[in-house]
Amino acid sequence: MRDLAGDTRDFPDVEQWLGRRWIDTVTQESRIKIEEMLAHPPAAVPNWRQVNHSGTSELPLRYRAIRLANGATVAIARDERATARLQQRLLQVQQSLERDYLRLRQAESRYRLLFEMTAEPMLIIDSATLRVREINPAASQLIGAHNSLAGQPLVAQVSADYRDRLIAFLGAAATGANVAPVHLVLARSDRGISLSARLFRQQGDGYFLVQLAPTEHRQIDAKEHLILDLVERLPDAFVLTDNALTIVTANSAFVELIQEATVEPLAGRPLGDFLGRPGIDLDLIRAQVGEHGVARNVATVLRGSLGGIEEVEVSAVRTGEAQAHYAFTMRMVARRLRDLPPVTRDLPRSVEQLTDLVGRMPLKDIVRESTDLIERLCIEAALNYTSNNRASAAEILGLSRQSLYSKLHRHGMAKADDTEAAAE
Template identity: 75%
Template sequence: MKQATPSADDTRRFRQASQWLGQLDADVAAELAAAGGDLALLIDRDGVIRDVASGEEDELELRQWLGRQWADTVTDEGRVKVAEMLASPSGAAARWRQVTHPATGHDIPVRYRVVKLANGATLAIGRDERILARLQQRLLQVQQSLERDYLRLRQAESRYRLLFEMTAEPMLIVDAASLRIREINPAASRILTGSGNLPGQPLVAQVNAEHRDRLIAFLGAAGTGNSIAPVRIELARSGEEVALSARLFRQQGEGYFLVGLATDRDSALQPEERLTLDLVERLPDAFVLTDSALTVVSANSAFSELVHAATVEQLVGRPLGDFLGRPGIDLDLIRAQVGEHGVARNVATIARGIDGGQEEVEVSAVRTGDGHAHYAFTMRLVARRLRDLPPVTRDLPRSVEQLTDLVGRMPLKDIVRESTDLIERLCIEAALNYTSNNRASAAEILGLSRQSLYSKLHRHGMARMDDTDAAAE
């Protein structure tokens, strides 16, 4: 006959307990209870704690539980668990349940397992979980610290990769052992092949066969760590001669060369011209150069960051109206001001990002005077400018709260007239600020004739001397 497989509960018990433990005296049972956990509670039929055994330093505080209901010594969340443990029948499979005891200055989390005694009392054996809780807390803190370090590493990697991709200088990263190209930026791709399919290819294959030995010798010298002058080599694809520089660096035990290429086109620039281009690229304000049709020709990194573009190359050839101003209004107004005055200053508008976001900016613009006119725009975030403004000292018009306070002291028609004057003045001020104090453009935005605008300016005490003369005309 096939023997029955013992249950999981049976495997945790002695099979000959009655033979060897039947004469177990009280002192030995108490020792077993203390050895089974960090503390033990003897609880009578009514759920009252009659005795406590603990080897912890806070045993004196645990002694205060004597004579109290077990459920009264735990938090509200643990009362149900205590009731379920006390109500479990004798001989039922017991399991560990965790409750929390509030104590002076701290809480004591304890995992209990109860054993029903023959006289109807209950023995609760508990294990102090404070050490485990501290370990879990430290583990959580270490995990959070690792996640923060990983996030900072990813952000730094993204910044350096973005700089590597955006720099106008042709750059490559080459494996020092195999001399194969690992990374290449767009500027270097345009010089070597015009495509980005070079990673994994040997660097020497991009050089004229007659200059390959010179390149290998140069990289061998650069690998010693010495700073040596660039070597001039001829490219295999175009036959163009370039000045190649290299510097060794190590990452995770592997050696790599940071290789730079300089063409005669770069050296044709005067030092002052290169300095100007470098300063424009480093400007904190966004800079954009467009043709006469307001199509983007060039821009600096601040503009690509403003419109959330990864590289400037994504923006070249696209209409500036895709990123700046409200369609059909702002750019036309800026171009009209440049045509009339030669410059537009601090025109308030918005810059729209590729991802749909937008920022309030102030735009200034100029135009070249040659036959092939180009426009140059600078943009500054309004939030940055507002931080630098001095506090406003002039008296502002009445607020809405002040107007509502007039109810009961003035007739309604007088309150409405004063409210209308307030709104009219605020709108005129906003239009003048938006058009950089251009009266004609402000009148067009407000839908007024020039004479009507001058009349309202005079009525609100905002007119200038030339406004009075224009209104008379």
């Protein structure tokens, strides 16, 4: 090199290059590039070539060498250290991605092996189309499929009578709720199964991880079919619970009353979430069933999932001992009473009738009923004692004649002449 220009602060080894051959200042792999640039003919337009200089640290520079007419060569350089750092970072990121991809492939292989080898029947279902995406051998054997079910509708694998139940169950599971397993019957083998599903998402799409388990299933005869159909069509709500008052099943009227879409999300939930005042009404019903074998027309309220409240009358029975179950029927009293024309309600005539009102109405209303009963009985006794002489009866009772006539009207005991006397 005859002459060079460069900032020694940026290029600390540049002064050592002066007087040396250009090719001796670069690394071994860059020497051929120097030879090609020096051999470039003068008339041609040279290209940029990157070379690495050796020294205290490797220095990457991009050169364009221009051959002059007198045989000398002028080389113009650009600093490529920033670009080299970016390239190094890009290489590191690429290597990291390759390592992550390798780990992902290994994990996928392990999980796929578990999915295929597990003895538990499992499927992966597309939540949008309800078609089978993956199925393991255990599920294929349980369903009785000789060929792969990939791409086939899941509902086609169950008996026609249970397809609506399966669709409703998957709709409830799609909301992310923890839904109790649903009992179905397979179409090919007429075998009973328990199906549970869990929603998961992958790359923006939803899928169900479905687990199957065989259950005991027996054919239901025509009489049982008729009974089940009648219970489902009852206008009154019907609920079946276990001994802990946890809902096992319910009919459509109950589902409508509590403002739910299907019965599947209700299975496994306490009946106390919907029926009665907490800690009062259900305990009262259970006590009556335990003492008398049945509870009849217990007045309480039914709370809906959306905040609605209906006044209902509840009747209940229990069956079995070791695995006892309770059956509840509920009738909407408030709605029925609103639809009826207003009528005059007879007052209770005895203490027994008053005590029967406990549980049907608040204490303050019972006290008011008691007061009206005592007042009416006293007026009747005074009238009988005075042979229906209104003036004498009012004197005995310590009332004015106008007050007595007013009470007679209130209790429905007044006559036409009582109205004229009150006017006087």
